[in-house]
Amino acid sequence: MNVILWITAGLLAVFFLASGTMKLAQSRQKLVASGMGALEGFGDGAVKGIGALEVLAAVGLILPAALDVAPVLVPLAAVGVALLMAGAMIAHLRRREIPAVAMTLLFLALSVLVAWGRFGPESFTG
Template sequence: MSETVVWILQVVVAIAFAGAGIGKLMQPKAKLQERMDWVEDFSQNQVRLIGLVELLGAIGVILPVLLGVLPVLSPLAAAGLTLTMLGAALVHLRRQEYPMIGINVVLGLLAALVFIGRMDLLNM
């Protein structure tokens, strides 16, 4: 995978997860529940924690490589976001919200591609 493709994937993943994370951090649970039914299964603090994980993951896929500071964190952040989407898909599966699983799969695959594209930074 070319460096340009990996950067494009990183930016797409960062934008998607930053937007989702900020929304969960800034909006009250009742407001989120208007368009995200799954929120009713979680406390406000749990929803905020999910938002924080998404926002930190978004930052983590970009900044370490961009700044050259601990670049090993970028593939780890991408792996974390992939696992986050696996968890989200399981929540939607349990709730029988099948159309939402497609979004989780797409975002999870994009994050997984970033992980694969940045595996060289893991020094394995």
């Protein structure tokens, strides 16, 4: 189970590092034009804030445990990802973007798995 949690956290971290970096580096208009239509309803600052949260989540899913410095931050980062994905699902549902809702639901489920596993049976504290 520990290996599955590491792999899942790693995959989530890669995705959110890429997604967050893209949101931080590109303008909202360019992101919307490239297919991220759900960002249309957000301001530029909100998009940059979401990008920053995604980058922080990516770091929080891996580094605390890898460096053995405050590993309790891993499940907390996973909870943060779950909250971000809940918000993303709402944004996609409002726009009736069903494929995006399905992908967001997958990331939500994976983050809940990591949070559950790291708070529970494969906790770093025990």
